[in-house]
Amino acid sequence: MRLSRYFLPVLKETPAEAQIVSHRLMLRAGMLRQEAAGIYAWLPLGFRVLRKIEQIVREEMDRAGAVELLMPTLQLADLWRESGRYEDYGAEMLRITDRHERELLYGPTNEEMITEIFRAYVRSYKALPKNLYHIQWKFRDEQRPRFGVMRGREFLMKDAYSFDLDEAGAKAAYNRMFVAYLRCFKRMGLSAIPMKAESGPIGGELSHEFIVLAQTGESGVFLDRRILDLPIPGEDVDYDGDLEPVVTDWTSRYYAATEDVHDAARFAETPEAEQVTARGIEVGQTFFFGDKYSKPMKAVVSGPDGVERPVQMGSYGVGISRLLGAIIEASHDEAGIIWPDAVAPFGVGVISLRPGDAAVDRVCESAYAALTAAGLEPLYDDTDERPGGKFAAMDLIGLPWQLIIGPRGLAEGNVELKRRASGERQSLPLDKALAAITG
Numbered sequence: 001m002r003l004s005r006y007f008l009p010v011l012k013e014t015p016a017e018a019q020i021v022s023h024r025l026m027l028r029a030g031m032l033r034q035e036a037a038g039i040y041a042w043l044p045l046g047f048r049v050l051r052k053i054e055q056i057v058r059e060e061m062d063r064a065g066a067v068e069l070l071m072p073t074l075q076l077a078d079l080w081r082e083s084g085r086y087e088d089y090g091a092e093m094l095r096i097t098d099r100h101e102r103e104l105l106y107g108p109t110n111e112e113m114i115t116e117i118f119r120a121y122v123r124s125y126k127a128l129p130k131n132l133y134h135i136q137w138k139f140r141d142e143q144r145p146r147f148g149v150m151r152g153r154e155f156l157m158k159d160a161y162s163f164d165l166d167e168a169g170a171k172a173a174y175n176r177m178f179v180a181y182l183r184c185f186k187r188m189g190l191s192a193i194p195m196k197a198e199s200g201p202i203g204g205e206l207s208h209e210f211i212v213l214a215q216t217g218e219s220g221v222f223l224d225r226r227i228l229d230l231p232i233p234g235e236d237v238d239y240d241g242d243l244e245p246v247v248t249d250w251t252s253r254y255y256a257a258t259e260d261v262h263d264a265a266r267f268a269e270t271p272e273a274e275q276v277t278a279r280g281i282e283v284g285q286t287f288f289f290g291d292k293y294s295k296p297m298k299a300v301v302s303g304p305d306g307v308e309r310p311v312q313m314g315s316y317g318v319g320i321s322r323l324l325g326a327i328i329e330a331s332h333d334e335a336g337i338i339w340p341d342a343v344a345p346f347g348v349g350v351i352s353l354r355p356g357d358a359a360v361d362r363v364c365e366s367a368y369a370a371l372t373a374a375g376l377e378p379l380y381d382d383t384d385e386r387p388g389g390k391f392a393a394m395d396l397i398g399l400p401w402q403l404i405i406g407p408r409g410l411a412e413g414n415v416e417l418k419r420r421a422s423g424e425r426q427s428l429p430l431d432k433a434l435a436a437i438t439g
């Protein structure tokens with residue numbers, strides 16, 4: 001992408017309304033624009049990162065055997081009356097009436113709708129297990145939308161729903177999602193710790209919140225530092241195998257809990273040197289809730305014995321849009337964002353220090369073409385802005401590499417290569433620089 005043709009409205013001043021660093025940086029880097037409280041337009045740079053995060057989550061869901069579909073944002077109130085949640089959900093639910101006076105709502109989550117879809121088609125245990133997911137906008141009329149994408153009213157969520165004949169099957173489904181979550185967050189450069197949780201309005205018996213440590217997090221957390229070093233299964237993890245040992249390792253070996261369920265006496269058993277009291281951001285949550293929805297909504301399957309019973313369900317959410325904020329909270333410096341390679345909006349910024357200079361233009365164009373061909377998605381700053389402004393903007397938007405090309409370096413046959421995360425710079429010929437970037 002050529003910057004001269006792109007839309008990157010970088011702000012020089014720090015917006016006064018932003019209280020935390022990720023919100024400030026997203027506004028300054030031209031990623032996001034607030035259209036109403038907790039409702040944002042995703043500007044091109046922010047949208048690219050959102051899509052990358054979404055794609056990682058999609059790949060890990062697919063790998064774990066979940067199947068993608070897409071449910072609508074609007075749902076019928078009557079569906080929620082079946083589960084009894086229509087009244088319970090309260091003021092967080094945005095209720096809408098259409099021209100025929102039919103009551104609708106903008107979905108805050110989809111347990112009811114997926115149960116309705118399931119019961120319409122599935123009657124026999126032979127179709128199980130199933131896990132269906134979608135990545136769709138949600139609306140929750142939060143009392144205090146704040147911190148930008150961290151607590152929006154409209155936000156993008158991945159929500160998966162598992163269906164099994166019995167509790168043992170449902171626990172295996174839960175374990176698959178648990179492992180997929182460990183993998184997802186790691187791929188984004190995050191260390192997200194599963195912590196035992198209360199299940200809130202979703203309901204149920206078994207639940208974990210996946211928490212990224214950050215000073216600005218909304219939840220207080222307590223953990224044994226050693227949990228951060230537990231291994232995470234690789235790409236070759238066998239989702240048909242028994243994942244219970246992995247889940248047991250992560251859930252029972254070391255203490256980790258949010259303040260809502262914290263047990264001070266148990267925490268005290270952790271060696272003092274390993275005790276961490278911190279704050280964290282919830283980026284995902286897993287629930288097993290059995291027949292909480294299938295029973296009232298009559299989603300039943302017949303077992304091998306021919307007897308019908310309510311299907312055993314779980315649900316699994318990831319806050320896709322919240323993750324942008326969480327990643328920035330975990331990875332930035334005074335100059336701006338430092339994107340982990342896997343979610344960076346562009347892989348490398350090519351900075352021309354003198355557009356119009358024939359030699360500089362020629363080398364920039366050839367670098368741009370080579371990087372594009374290598375799949376690195378370069379952003380080429382071909383504008384007339386002063387070099388100081390270009391460097392500041394590149395640091396702010398946080399691309400992993402910067403390739404700086406100017407007449408002085410070229411006179412010696414060199415370009416400059418900078419790694420954003422370490423700040424390390426080196427002068428070297430273009431082919432060596434390209435080799436370093438493409439690895």
Ligand SMILES: Nc1ncnc2c1ncn2[C@@H]1O[C@H](COP(=O)(O)OP(=O)(O)OP(=O)(O)O)[C@@H](O)[C@H]1O
Nearest residue numbers: 149150151152155157282283284285317318319322
């Ligand atoms: N208002 C919001 N803005 C952005 N992301 C959200 C919001 N509410 C929930 N999420 C994300 O969606 C995921 C799944 O939703 P879930 O129902 O577990 O949320 P929740 O527990 O109500 O979240 P919270 O406790 O932060 O309000 C959460 O783990 C979080 O990452």
Ligand SMILES: [Mg+2]
Nearest residue numbers: 209282284285
């Ligand atoms: Mg939650």
